[in-house]
Amino acid sequence: xxxxxxxxxxxxxxxxxxxxxxxxxxxxxxxxxxxxxxxxxxxxxxxxxxxxxxxxxxxxxxxxxxxxxxxxxxxxxxxxxxxxxxxxxxxxxxxxxxxxxxxxxxxxxxxxxxxxxxxxxxxxxxxxxxxxxxxxxxxxxxxxxxxxxxxxxxxxxxxxxxxxxxxxxxxxxxxxxxxxxxxxxxxxxxxxxxxxxxxxxxxxxxxxxxxxxxxxxxxxxxxxxxxxxxxxxxxxxxxxxxxxxxxxxxxxxxxxxxxxxxxxxxxxxxxxxxxxxxxxxxxxxxxxxxxxxxxxxxxxxxxxxxxxxxxxxxxxxxxxxxxxxxxxx
Amino acid sequence: xxxxxxxxxxxxxxxxxxxxxxxxxxxxxxxxxxxxxxxxxxxxxxxxxxxxxxxxxxxxxxxxxxxxxxxxxxxxxxxxxxxxxxxxxxxxxxxxxxxxxxxxxxxxxxxxxxxxxxxxxxxxxxxxxxxxxxxxxxxxxxxxxxxxxxxxxxxxxxxxxxxxxxxxxxxxxxxxxxxxxxxxxxxxxxxxxxxxxxxxxxxxxxxxxxxxxxxxxxxxxxxxxxxxxxxxxxxxxxxxxxxxxxxxxxxxxxxxxxxxxxxxxxxxxxxxxxxxxxxxxxxxxxxxxxxxxxxxxxxxxxxxxxxxxxxxxxxxxxxxxxx
Numbered sequence: 001x002x003x004x005x006x007x008x009x010x011x012x013x014x015x016x017x018x019x020x021x022x023x024x025x026x027x028x029x030x031x032x033x034x035x036x037x038x039x040x041x042x043x044x045x046x047x048x049x050x051x052x053x054x055x056x057x058x059x060x061x062x063x064x065x066x067x068x069x070x071x072x073x074x075x076x077x078x079x080x081x082x083x084x085x086x087x088x089x090x091x092x093x094x095x096x097x098x099x100x101x102x103x104x105x106x107x108x109x110x111x112x113x114x115x116x117x118x119x120x121x122x123x124x125x126x127x128x129x130x131x132x133x134x135x136x137x138x139x140x141x142x143x144x145x146x147x148x149x150x151x152x153x154x155x156x157x158x159x160x161x162x163x164x165x166x167x168x169x170x171x172x173x174x175x176x177x178x179x180x181x182x183x184x185x186x187x188x189x190x191x192x193x194x195x196x197x198x199x200x201x202x203x204x205x206x207x208x209x210x211x212x213x214x215x216x217x218x219x220x221x222x223x224x225x226x227x228x229x230x231x232x233x234x235x236x237x238x239x240x241x242x243x244x245x246x247x248x249x250x251x252x253x254x255x256x257x258x259x260x261x262x263x264x265x266x267x268x269x270x271x272x273x274x275x276x277x278x279x280x281x282x283x284x285x286x287x288x289x290x291x292x293x294x295x296x297x298x299x300x301x302x303x304x305x306x307x308x309x310x311x312x313x314x315x316x317x318x319x320x321x322x323x324x325x326x327x328x329x
Numbered sequence: 330x331x332x333x334x335x336x337x338x339x340x341x342x343x344x345x346x347x348x349x350x351x352x353x354x355x356x357x358x359x360x361x362x363x364x365x366x367x368x369x370x371x372x373x374x375x376x377x378x379x380x381x382x383x384x385x386x387x388x389x390x391x392x393x394x395x396x397x398x399x400x401x402x403x404x405x406x407x408x409x410x411x412x413x414x415x416x417x418x419x420x421x422x423x424x425x426x427x428x429x430x431x432x433x434x435x436x437x438x439x440x441x442x443x444x445x446x447x448x449x450x451x452x453x454x455x456x457x458x459x460x461x462x463x464x465x466x467x468x469x470x471x472x473x474x475x476x477x478x479x480x481x482x483x484x485x486x487x488x489x490x491x492x493x494x495x496x497x498x499x500x501x502x503x504x505x506x507x508x509x510x511x512x513x514x515x516x517x518x519x520x521x522x523x524x525x526x527x528x529x530x531x532x533x534x535x536x537x538x539x540x541x542x543x544x545x546x547x548x549x550x551x552x553x554x555x556x557x558x559x560x561x562x563x564x565x566x567x568x569x570x571x572x573x574x575x576x577x578x579x580x581x582x583x584x585x586x587x588x589x590x591x592x593x594x595x596x597x598x599x600x601x602x603x604x605x606x607x608x609x610x611x612x613x614x615x616x617x618x619x620x621x622x623x624x625x626x627x628x629x630x631x632x633x634x635x636x637x638x639x640x641x642x643x644x645x646x647x648x649x650x651x652x
Contacts, residue, residue: 140615143608147608152596288474
């Protein structure tokens, strides 16, 4: 019970922290966002009337009352699913705008991460099983790709594959001219075609980490006594490799999977920018460059919540794969 | 994880006589380590000395989008600035960010990871919970949001470094905690407590030395993370004000349409410097890993080939190995 209690406390605190952080950041920063915006509007030559300040205050949700009252209002709004109105997409609600962008990112980042994870775990397993083989010697090369900035790799791919060779389209999520979003083969095919290059970028720059982690765990696991026992019993090497070694070696990678999602989302923000991909990252960037505070806060909240949700899924899966976690409770 | 922690007991055969105990903490020299150290060293020295040797990176000229040539080694930008000079300054900026963040993140992770685990009880639970919460809150989006709220003229290099450090220490702290927890209950620590050593001395003399390889590897990793994070941030136009980093060069190159102009000399080199430096640090990390985890250090096929064995003998050895 203690184990589950700890987990529940963790998720409650994490959820609260994400929500509160979202509330506090604009209020803790030097200067008042309203002042900043008025200064920016003034610099841009837009007219500023007496009503402007009030309108901005309402728009930013910072209107009147003590900090605690504001916090209360913020939580109530949140529970109603009200994240405010997007300034850039006026008069769309923030929730609608995010709702349109979210499926793109989940599909792109989700698929790319899962492919990269499976590929990395598989290759890492083989590399650890046969140490010193060509695959094992490949690992330093893949870690080099990991040290490459995501977006720079994206720029290079764009240059080579869309400018020089023109194999792929270089911007957008699907062919706007010939297809309409919907559940048609044409649209899905177009989306896959357009998403290929961003996905490849994410896979290339993240597969090395999985490979290295899995390989090292595999090497460590292979020197355990129970592996010797399994060999001595005369089990088939493939069985020793999969059921005895790999199953145990994959556990740390699996728990790292959830944590890495945060990094992947972060990396894909910039990648989406390069490919003009209509996802959350692009949205966050639009919000940031247009001082759309409500949208910015909403996007941050959604990203935090998605990462938390992914963590929850991995935690549940972990309990299924590693019986010891269940035994402890 | 405990199995990986026989840290110094089973360390590499010491190569030097005099400072034996210290030498055992150092990575044994392997090709990986040497190559890593050389590349990292060249980049660091270039970051320090480079800006003194090149011209003004801001100086504009009429020679726009010039390809690499004898006059401009790496060509020029859209307004005729020398890319080679920009890279020199950018490397320095990125390295400064990297090292400041690496240091801050290591200190933070040591504080929350080691101290909490050593004290134990409620404080440990609290620290661990805090660490895990920070870990799941996505870093870069947070940095982007914070970066945007700070007015541009107040967005200095140091502020960016602090924000990056705040979002990057948690992973290391979690590892340090689990290592400390296993060290704390070792007999030799109990013995030193019984013999009346003060708490700070137990921490600093008995526990910390065993954590050094882990922390060194985390420090190296934090540097890579920081350089990449800063580059991403700058690429979105949210970097430090009035500073030159490799990220800001990429930002300018992208926004001034270097891509459409085919001016590869403008945006390929900055990323290449980051990649090279990151690769060098990874190579160094491989060597540190082999100290932390002696199991990674056994003979490999490659080393056996060096013994001049036949393919048959190697196969037989491998059979014995794959237990």
